[in-house]
Amino acid sequence: MSTIPEFCNAAGSGASLLDEARDLLAHEHLLRSLVMRDLTVRYKRSVLGVFWTMLNPLLMMLIFTLVFSAFFRFQIKHFEVYFLSEYLPWIFFSQTTVASMVSMAWNGPLMKRVRIPKSIFAVSTTLSGIANLAISCIPLAIIMLIKGAPLSSAVLFLPVSFVILGAFTLGVSLTLSSLSVYFADIKETYQAAVFGLMYLAPIVYPMSIVPEEYLRFVRLNPMVHLLQIVRDPIYYGRLPTLSDLMISSVWALAALISGWLVFRKLSAGFYAQL
Amino acid sequence: MKAIEFDGVTVRFPATRIPFVKEWFVRKLRGTAAVDTFAALSDVSLDIEHGECLGLIGSNGAGKSTLLRVAAGVITPSAGRAVVRGAVAPLIELGTGFDAELDGRENIFFNGALLGRSQGTMRARMDEIVEFSGLGQFIDLPLRTYSTGMVARLAFSIATAVDAAVVLLDEILAVGDASFRERCEERIRSFHQSGCTILLVSHDLASIEKLCDRVVFLEEGRIVALGNPSEVIRAYGERSGSYELRHDRSVSLAAPGLT
DSSP, rough: OOOOHHHHHHHSOOOOOOHHHHHHHHHHHHHHHHHHHHHHHSSSSSHHHHHHHHHHHHHHHHHIIIIIIIIIIOOTTTTTHHHHHHHHHHHHHHHHHHHHHHHHSHHHHHHTTSSOTHHHHHHHHHHHHHHHHHHHHHHHHHHHHTTOOOOGGGGGGGGHHHHHHHHHHHHHHHEEEEEHHHOOOOOHHHHHHHHHHHHSTTTOOOOOOOOOOHHHHHHTHHHHHHHHHHHHIIIIIOOOHHHHHHHHHHHHHHHHHHHHHHHHHHTTHHHOOO | OOOOEEEEEEEEEEESOOOOOOHHHHHHHHOOOOOOOEEEEEEEEEEEEETOOEEEESSTTTSSSHHHHHHHHHSOOOOEEEEESEEEEEESSTTOOTTTTTTTHHHHHHHHHHTTTHHHHHHHHHHHHHHHOOGGGGSSBBBBGOHHHHHHHHHHHHTSOOOOSSEEEEEEGGOHHHHHHHHHHHHHHHHTTTOOOOEEEEEHHHHHHHSSSSSEEEETEEEEEEOOHHHHHHHHHHHHHHHHHHHHHHHHHHHHTTO
């Protein structure tokens, strides 16, 4: 070793964003094995693993297709595809944010004994969530084939949509997982809330049924835009609108900044709380 | 340049916890959200030379492990700072990063990653680690089949195989059987000879005296004595002897039925 690594553990100001990023890169191996561990646990028995991941969305798809397509008689072509194109990114968001809190609690003992960048758990759950989201696009494509829904080259834009959605999710995860170290009731409260929040975005219903006077408020929900930029390429076969892209990116940036600020303020006290 | 510098390190922990958001809001409204703290370390300044083996002794709660964790970078000081020069191998509570479902070899990779080592690096040291751990064919079984002593042996073998310049050891001599303990001591000695800086926390005063160049005696988060091992250990013995006497008496008064 030519240069001696020097590490200064000083009171006061939390780590800078640059330091944390550098630290994450230095722990690339750990990040990789955390993600691999998440994925192998899920996909260990490979076929069954993919099936399990898709079981919830497929079940929900059947129920919602029955209720909204047959009972409510929404005039939506290929309702299954319409629904899944937003439900899949939605469960990515809801499962990842919950998983980040679980991961923090589970890996708390590690943080108490080895110096690792404390944001690594929020980052690794987001990365494995993205991987799951990408994998779940395969069954979706099969359903589209069966239903005869057109598949446009606009889906090539999806990686960009996933990055924006992933950034937003990481920001929210940082905030929630930091708070959950301090407060035991955060996770339960959030889980209950996130279940209801799903109905505030047009995942199962068309935006057209929302009365004019409520539209303004519905559009305040960041998920409306973040999910739309995923649905557009898959269901409508078109690129997202510039306005949706801009609003999504601003929300993602805002979530990242606030998540980082909360994390930085709280992370020094994790040791005493875990 | 010193290997480790503690410069006025103070560590304060909250004495109470507010476990619920609801409670925090209520307290915030009443203006009682601030909680009392206690000092686990108070203004500790200490320099450790390159290649030195320093022992930390003191009764439970004296701040030994806290000081070790500040050096490991796990605890951020409330005041002051610690500077550590060189790659650190923290051996604080053995078997921390282990996954019960993974086998020995997979755990070696995961622990290596925790310490910032690649799979390739760990693969190169694999045979040596397995050999030193003395686990034999158990290395291919899931960790849940291991005894506590076996987990400890694996952890020690991994942490000491990662080429660190600074080694932090917390109570590792307390686990494992006599022969493993002997091998631990041997390895600590060989670290020492190869120029590693070692911080060693132990209640095993005989080992401390054998292995260390200098010893620090901590009490209630402060340094009481620092210097020659046998002298500091004697000072500790005198102080703690009187403590235990007092402690024993209070126990027997409080619970006369217990022996």
